[in-house]
Amino acid sequence: MPAVAASAARLPLSAARVDALVVGAGVAGLAAALELQAEGCEVVVVDPSDRPGGVIRTDHVAGFVLERGPNTLQIKPPIRAFLAARALLELLRPAAPESRLRYVWRDGRLLAVPGSVAGFAASRLLSLSGKLRMLAEPFVGRGQPEQESVAEFVARRLGAEVVEALVGPFLTGIYAGDEAELGAAAVFPALVEHELRSGSITGGMLRGALHRGGARGLPGTFSGSAGLGPFARSLADLLHEPPALGTRVVALSRDGDGWRVAVESAGGSTELHAPRVVLAAPALEAGRLLAAANPRAAEILDAIPYAPVVSVALGAERAAVRVPIEGFGFLVPRGEDLPILGCLYMSRQFPDRAPQGRELLQCMLGGTRWPAAPQATDEELFERALQALDRVIGLGGEPKRLAVARWPRGIPQPGRDHPARIRELRTCLRDVNGLALAGSYLAGVGVADSFASGLAAARQLLDV
Numbered sequence: 001m002p003a004v005a006a007s008a009a010r011l012p013l014s015a016a017r018v019d020a021l022v023v024g025a026g027v028a029g030l031a032a033a034l035e036l037q038a039e040g041c042e043v044v045v046v047d048p049s050d051r052p053g054g055v056i057r058t059d060h061v062a063g064f065v066l067e068r069g070p071n072t073l074q075i076k077p078p079i080r081a082f083l084a085a086r087a088l089l090e091l092l093r094p095a096a097p098e099s100r101l102r103y104v105w106r107d108g109r110l111l112a113v114p115g116s117v118a119g120f121a122a123s124r125l126l127s128l129s130g131k132l133r134m135l136a137e138p139f140v141g142r143g144q145p146e147q148e149s150v151a152e153f154v155a156r157r158l159g160a161e162v163v164e165a166l167v168g169p170f171l172t173g174i175y176a177g178d179e180a181e182l183g184a185a186a187v188f189p190a191l192v193e194h195e196l197r198s199g200s201i202t203g204g205m206l207r208g209a210l211h212r213g214g215a216r217g218l219p220g221t222f223s224g225s226a227g228l229g230p231f232a233r234s235l236a237d238l239l240h241e242p243p244a245l246g247t248r249v250v251a252l253s254r255d256g257d258g259w260r261v262a263v264e265s266a267g268g269s270t271e272l273h274a275p276r277v278v279l280a281a282p283a284l285e286a287g288r289l290l291a292a293a294n295p296r297a298a299e300i301l302d303a304i305p306y307a308p309v310v311s312v313a314l315g316a317e318r319a320a321v322r323v324p325i326e327g328f329g330f331l332v333p334r335g336e337d338l339p340i341l342g343c344l345y346m347s348r349q350f351p352d353r354a355p356q357g358r359e360l361l362q363c364m365l366g367g368t369r370w371p372a373a374p375q376a377t378d379e380e381l382f383e384r385a386l387q388a389l390d391r392v393i394g395l396g397g398e399p400k401r402l403a404v405a406r407w408p409r410g411i412p413q414p415g416r417d418h419p420a421r422i423r424e425l426r427t428c429l430r431d432v433n434g435l436a437l438a439g440s441y442l443a444g445v446g447v448a449d450s451f452a453s454g455l456a457a458a459r460q461l462l463d464v
C-alpha cells in the first residue's frame with residue numbers, strides 16, 4: 001500500500017518523542033502497536049525490512065502465489081477477539097475443508113492421520129499394541145512432566161509409537177525440531193497441566209472440554225484472502241503512522257523513566273525518546289539491544305536456540321502428478337529416508353494460489369535434521385525436493401522451480417529448561433520500567449501466538 005511503501009526510503013520519524021516505540025513490524029510488533037494505539041498512544045514502529053510482516057512474506061511468481069514464511073495461521077482466542085472487535089475477521093479465509101486431511105510418510109507410504117477416535121481404531125499409523133498402549137493412558141501413574149522432553153512425556157503417557165508416528169511428525173511441521181530436545185512443558189503446556197492436576201492427560205482434556213467457557217478460537221487453518229503478506233499489510237495500514245521501514249534500532253538506553261532509542265536507515269541516523277518500548281525483534285536481536293541495559297536478560301535471550309528452515313516452492317502440471325493429491329500435505333517422521341521435512345499442497349488448501357490445471361507444492365527442508373540447509377545451493381535444494389516428491393506422489397513432466405526461501409534462524413526451539421529461562425528473563429526485567437518483550441520465543445511459535453504476545457506486551461505497558 002502506498003502509505004507503507006512511501007516510508008521505506010526516508011527516516012519517517014518526525015517526532016523526537018513518542019508515547020511508544022515498537023522494535024519490529026512482524027505480527028508481534030504490529031499487534032502491540034495497534035493495541036497501544038487503541039489506548040490513545042502515539043506509536044512508532046521501526047523495522048529494517050522493506051515491508052511489514054517480519055517472516056510473513058507473500059510473492060507472486062509465474063502466476064503462483066507463494067508464501068515464503070508461514071503459510072497459514074490458527075485463529076486462537078486473542079487474535080479472534082482482536083479482529084472481531086475491529087470487524088477485520090473478513091481479512092482471513094479458511095483453507096478448503098478437505099485440507100483437514102493430513103498425511104504422514106511412514107514405511108514408504110502415505111498414511112492418513114485419523115481425525116477421530118473411530119478413525120484411530122481403523123488407522124494403520126499405529127500397530128494394535130500401539131493402540132492398546134495409547135488407550136492405557138488414564139492408568140499410567142503421575143510423573144514429572146515439567147522436566148521431560150516431549151518424546152519422554154508422550155512415550156511415558158501414550159507409548160513410544162505415538163511419538164514416532166504422530167507427535168514427532170506433528171512437531172516437525174510446527175517447530176522443524178526434534179521431539180527429544182523440545183520440552184514438554186513449553187510445547188504442550190496444557191497437557192502437562194492436565195497430568196499435574198488430574199493425573200491423566202485424556203481425563204484432563206475431557207474435563208477441560210466439558211468445563212470450557214469464555215472466548216474460543218475458530219477451528220481449522222486460515223490465510224489472508226490474497227495470502228498472509230497482504231493480511232500483515234492490512235494490519236500495518238491501520239496504524240496512524242506507517243511503520244518506519246528500512247530503519248533499524250541500533251541501541252537502547254535508559255533515559256530517566258523512559259528510553260533513548262538510536263535508529264539508523266539509509267537516510268541517516270537519529271534518536272527517539274519514548275516512555276514505552278516493545279521489543280518485538282527475534283530473541284538474538286532483542287538480546288543484542290538489551291546488552292547494555294540488562295546483561296543477564298541479554299544472555300538469556302542470546303541462548304535461545306532456533307532451527308533453520310528452507311522452503312522450496314514447485315509448480316507442477318496437475319496431470320503430471322501420478323498419485324492424486326488431496327488434503328493439507330504430508331509430514332516426514334525422523335528416521336524415514338526422505339530428504340525433506342514435509343510438503344504442503346498449497347493449491348489444495350487455497351485453489352487460487354496456482355494457475356488453472358497446476359499444483360503448488362511447498363516443501364520444507366532443514367530444521368534440526370539438516371542444520372546446514374540454508375547454506376545449500378538452490379540447485380541442491382530443488383533436487384532434494386524433487387527427488388522426495390517423485391518418490392511420494394510421482395512427479396512427472398517438468399516441474400517448475402519457483403522459489404527458495406532461506407530462514408537461517410527460522411523457528412525457536414524451546415527445550416526442557418525454556419519455561420524456567422523465560423521466568424528468569426521476566427524476573428530480570430520486572431523492575432525495568434517501560435519495556436516489554438514480544439515474539440515467538442516467549443509462549444508459542446505460531447503466528448497467532450506471536451500476535452498474542454504482542455497484545456500482552458502492550459497490556460503490560462498500559463497496565464502500569
Ligand SMILES: Cc1cc2nc3c(=O)[nH]c(=O)nc-3n(C[C@H](O)[C@H](O)[C@H](O)COP(=O)(O)OP(=O)(O)OC[C@H]3O[C@@H](n4cnc5c(N)ncnc54)[C@H](O)[C@@H]3O)c2cc1C
Nearest residue numbers: 024026027028054055069070071072249439440446447450
Ligand atoms: C519458514 C517458516 C514457516 C512458518 N510457518 C508457520 C505457519 O504455517 N503457521 C504459523 O502459525 N506459524 C508459522 N511460522 C512461525 C511464525 O511465522 C512466526 O512465529 C511469527 O510470524 C513470528 O512473528 P514475530 O513478529 O514474532 O517475529 P518476526 O516475524 O521475526 O518479526 C520480527 C521483526 O523484527 C525486525 N527486527 C529485527 N531486528 C530489528 C531491529 N534492530 N530494529 C527494528 N526491527 C528489527 C525484523 O526485521 C522482523 O520484521 C513459520 C515460520 C517460518 C520461519
